[in-house]
Amino acid sequence: MKRSFSRLMVYILGMLSFLLVFAGILSGCSQEPVKKADAAAVNGTEVTLVIGAYSIAKDALADILPKFQQQWKAKTGQTVKFQQSYEASGTQARAIIGGFEADVTLLAMEGDVDKLVKAGLVGKQWRNAPDQGMITRSIVVLGTREGNPLGIHDFADLTKPGVKVLYPNPQTSGGAQWDINAIYGAGLKLSEKQGTKDPAYAKAFLEKVHRNVESLDKSGRASMAAFEYGVGDVVVTYENELLARIKQGKKYDVVIPEYTIKIENPAVVVDKYADQHGTRKVAEAFVEFLRGKEAQTVFADYGFRPVNDEVFQANASRFEVPSGQFDISYLGGWDEVRKTLYSKKGVWYQVLAGL
Incomplete structure (x- = not known):
């Protein structure tokens, strides 16, 4: 009886999780493709960056995104707004292939990025980035x-x-x-x-x-x-x-x-969509920011093992x-x-x- 109740609760939790994810996709993704010709993006005062990430990265990104907004604003005078979607990694990759026009994606494993390569959305050279394209461990x-x-x-x-x-x-x-x-x-x-x-x-x-x-x-x-x-x-x-x-x-x-x-978890610019939206410059800067000391320190605070050597050494005692x-x-x-x-x-x- 206990086991039956437990399985019933698992089923209920699964259905609630599905409904929450579905609602998040509806709120984070337009029914139409994200458009390149946004007036704010064209006149240089504002740019929207679409992020499609695997679910476990969500909490750390909640702290990282505002830090990038501040840095980009100070550097360029441009305001960055984010559209965000968080899903299981395989599901997120399939959504991007299916038409969710993410400019940047953070996924759980390189195999999911390879699916984007096969779909013609990401260049084959993505592993040429520092740490072979990985941003956390x-x-x-x-x-x-x-x-x-x-x-x-x-x-x-x-x-x-x-x-x-x-x-x-x-x-x-x-x-x-x-x-x-x-x-x-x-x-x-x-x-x-x-x-x-x-x-x-x-x-x-x-x-x-x-x-x-x-x-x-x-x-x-x-x-x-x-x-x-x-x-x-x-x-x-x-x-x-x-x-x-x-x-x-x-x-x-x-x-x-x-x-x-x-x-090891990668982050890449989704080349096709970033080029379509005119967001390549800010998308590349964001991925680079994820590898930097400030973002890596946040990742470490959320229990990720940093790829940045300086940050990892500063936190080495925490990671057996x-x-x-x-x-x-x-x-x-x-x-x-x-x-x-x-x-x-x-x-x-x-x-x-x-x-």
Whole structure:
């Protein structure tokens, strides 16, 4: 009965999340394309910059956008206004491809930017930017209730009977793909301790964790909302997502697994739309601002690991580097991961289907 009630609440939360996201899209995106010939933009006194970002970046950007407005105003005399949309990373990328004319996008993973490249919206050279186009880093961690009542210490503990796990759906969420990559990669690392790197062992490890999953939410933010409401015992998520909530007074424990993946998040100018709108100059300046000390300090305050070396060193004591940390190259790179894990016959879909 308890489990049925829990699933009912997850369904209700999911529907509320969908309605809120839908309302946000309607308010943030015009039914007609954003027009280039805006009078204020033409006469140079005002420019509108359209931002399409993945949901977890929303809180940090709320502090960063006004800082950029002040800098740009002082530098050029021009007032920047923002239109903003926040969605799960994969959903946001599909919206931009489908006609949401974002000038700049911040996404959870480089694969979602590559989708924009294939659609002819972003240039192939986007990785030539500093830090290969990345603006923040993080790691996949485990969030537990205050005091860690179930004694969760690693991904292996998520396989225990009765442990209720939350993570989002990798079909819609870039953050979820990082979560699955972390669990699968941890399985590979564990198999190496027993002999050789064994994909079959890693798949079985992922299957055991997935059996305990309470719900697959649309985004990392939706999973956290469910966890805050009381659903589940453990949430698999970005480190920064938990640290930001703890800063707000939430009572959670952060568990850093021995083997977990380094997350890297890109930001790019959407070339086609920025050129159409005449906003390239301000769009490029905004992305550059995101890499600068002021914005990187804000990102660090919200629990992101800065790409700016000076800011990272200033915050190094806050960010433990796990002994078994690996990056996407350990899994063969994103092309290999998409083929191995997320293709129609990939590991993730086999796990879902119980194959």
